[in-house]
Amino acid sequence: MSKAARTKQLIIEKAAPLFNTKGVAGTSMSDILTVTKLAKGSLYVHFENKENLVHEVVDYQLGRLSEVVRTTMGRQKTAKAQLFAYIDLHLDPMQPPLLGGCPLLNFGTEADDTNEVVRKKVNAVVEGAQQNFRRIIEAGIANDEFKPDWNASEFATKLFAMVEGGILMTRVAQNNQAMKLIAGVLKKEIEENAA
Template structure:
């Protein structure tokens, strides 16, 4: 990496949690300079404006989540059902770290980017689409392998999983109680075990 690339990456990493906790719109240039210890000139020497910083930080935060999801749904698990359970277990085991870093970056960005920050909204839409697509592929593979019910709509279930998790995180974070996220995860587990799984007749 060049010196300029290293500086950009430094700014992104130093402000990742800041943007996710304070908000992509509410975070000011002064907040960025305070978090990084750099001058405004240094920030603008590497980014066109604050919006560009916000978008790059979102892409970084979403990328970290995507890597975790890819690992949970990865080839280290032999069946699609195991992959789906690993995906659920990640949130059950790591909700504290998710909450301490401001919650889900996709949800946080989605709630504030809808009308006031359309450039960010496009990236959020892409993130949700990719997340749903990954889960859909796992379900379809399970259907092809004969372990999951082929009568079930894979994309519909993938979307439901995402909606339940995002809603669980939102309510748990708002109420300061992880039980709501656990309820959502329990529901997903039941859907995997009793709706998607082919049960013996």
């Protein structure tokens, strides 16, 4: 890894939690200078402008989320265990896998009517997540883990929506009461559809 590549990576990694907690508009280039301990000009060696940096940070952060989800679910063998692992990963949104919380929620709500590029990046991951759930459920049906009449894409959407809604509720309430209930509800439905 070249010096340039390392510095660029450093900037992205240090900037990511800032953007994710304070938002894109709420984070200045100076904020990033502070945490990276670099000089102004150096930022602009690696990134054309703020918008450009934001794009790469969003890619990085969404990539990290995807990776965490993939490896966490991937450790499980059965379809049911994989779905449970996803739910458990989100059980305490006050101690989220990524500093500042779910980037889909954070970047998604900020970008939805201000930043088309970011909006599309978020949407791709949202759709990918649902597709992933659907695939797992369908595989579970195929190997007799789940009842054959379980509506895979319906539960996939439901699962994603409830978890994101639960994250919002937890973060504004600052306690994961709602999320614990939601996790229970989702797990119960999965159990009920075991073959």
